[in-house]
Amino acid sequence: MNKGKIIVGSAEWCALPQINVPAIKARVDSGAKTSSLHALNIVPFQKEGKPWIKFELHPLQNDPKTTVHCEAAVVDKRNIKSSSGHLESRYVISTALSIAEASWEIEITLTNRDSMGHRMLLGRQAMAGRILVDPEASFQLGELSGEILSKFYSTNVRKLTGLKIGLLASNPDLYSNRRIMEAGGERGHEMEFLSIKDCYIKLDGRNPEMHYRGGRILNDLDAVIPRIRPSLTFYGCALTRHFEAMGVYTLNTASAITQSRDKLYSLQLLINSGLPIPTTGFANSPLDTNDLIKMVGGAPLIVKLLEGTQGKGVVLAETKKAAESLINAFKSLKANILVQEFIKEAGGKDIRCFVIDGKVVESIMRTAAPGEFRANLHMGGTAEITKITPEEKKIAIKAAKTMNLKVAGVDIIRGQKQPLLLEVNSSPGLEGIEGASSRDIASLMIKAIEKDMKYKNSIT
Template sequence: MQVAILSKSGGGYSTRRLLEEAEILGLYAEQIDHSLCSVRLSSDGSELFLREESISGEFQAVIPRIGSGVTRHGAAIVKQFEIEGAFSVARSLGIIRARNKVRTMQLFAKEGLPIPETLFSINPESLSAQIELLGGPPVIIKMQEGTHGTGVILAESLASAKSMCDTLYRLGTPILLQRYIEEAKGEDIRVIVVDQQVVASMKRKGALGEFRANIHRGGLGEAVQLTKKEKAIALQATKLLGLGVAGVDLIRSKNGPLLIEVNASPGLQGIESATGVNVAKAIMEYALRGSGRKRR
């Protein structure tokens, strides 16, 4: 079986680990820069290219690692692999859904999943009223698309919230507001789900003076035991978005766990280091199983 790992760089930890595990399993895996891929469409059908070379039909499985800067193009390339019969561990529609925070929050709210109180609007004139709907400052301001904690701001006063939101509105950046969960104390939980199974989980604590717990922001991770409810939330959220592989972020509040977001291309370095779990192997084995199911 041949596996395409869609990643802009082959030097990152996650991509390297996936390539290593493919070799151990006796699979051929290749890192492909999806930003260099194109699709030719005509009345006769379609064809997928990497630069000038046709790669249509060459791969039986795809592991997408799509960055936020090329979400739509990357998802379109994943869709083309799907059209050609390849199995993707994260389907194109799931990638699009997970990247848009408002869309995911709407889906989670519709299904009754526990989420922080969230509000989105494009009307800067009613910002004070919007913040009051969330119980007043402090509030979290989030860009609707972002990863690794980028585009997440803590506004501790109404004045700072107005200033930050006004700047983002003027830049045409879609945002949402969320109630700040003080008792979380800068900690969250990252859960890795593969093929509707929780394979690893860690608690992340933000660096000194940092409210974001992301490892990429200097946070520290350690293995954590999930409650039954936390496992159920992670599995339901992943299934709802249609993702075979996902990183689900939760926080623990005084009223129980809250679902923050779902990442369709979770990093592997922090979770493997913190837990000792071979997540890359679990993903590669899932790609193998999924490809086998499609062929049957």
């Protein structure tokens, strides 16, 4: 029976009046059991002896200036697997949903939905017995104009009074870049995305300049956050170095990024600092292949391309014969490779420690997808928050310091005798670690800039 039920499309405007949200666009998804809401800076507290939380919500997509401060009683805290496969612990609240002049209580989980197209997802539990979905339609209950939304949120717009910060990267739609742009805006800074390919340099001893698309001169930036993809390392670091010459603060320096991208040189720097790594070999002549294999303990072993990244160019050779064929094939192509011992006891898991300003701010355990030997989130791996040992913490901090990186992702595996350092990443992704931990890592990066530039922000 359809009597009395509300017919909606795949997306509709609704309201959450109990937490001061007069309008929010929701993705209607009967395939999802639980509803979810975009939330940042979640802070638990006690109210009359019961657990409550404070959080911030940006109800309008791609608008970090409009901020609603919310409070709600905590109903539960559950482990939920996101659509990207990340297991995260989420707070659950109960609040009133208003839609089509009807209102009822629903349970809703709080999570960072920046990578999603809508700030709210309406799941089937909230719709049961009240809503019918026409998946081919949308906004069956009407659209809201920009003018109406401006009136709703006129008192929630945060004025930008802070620094001017450029994000030097390639893809503005990448989760990590979107989060950094939003976090800077939340903290009152003027953020600008700078495409690496659209920047170009004027070399002049008296008046060095950075030009941007169409001839605009970038002469008003206080700071730059370089997030350079490996294929653009040379050009991106040249730009970063030029910003430094112009007196612009850079979160990671060009020299630090350059040395972190050179896998062989970075390993040499790390072992010179006394940091433990898996036994690794490097040779040029095919005549040395057998001794190279023997040097790292024989097969199975790992072969890594020096210019590979995010798990690409990393191959497991399970037998001596396979290792010989693989190494010689790479050498015949004049590819530079590292041969590294395979740490079987790691069980396809590694730890990503996110280091900011000399502190490990969060750590996750990454687990390889079935059939894979690498814990790679881009290849179906999963991530969950983990507690690291004091020794692992010390390794992560020392590794970032050795590489002179203010922000770094440090990858560690747990060997039979001790933790071993795999790699130090100068542009670590935020999606896996924010998804698993629900922490606002992007804001911590912005706070590191504020600290170094001695900028006093009234936003805590």
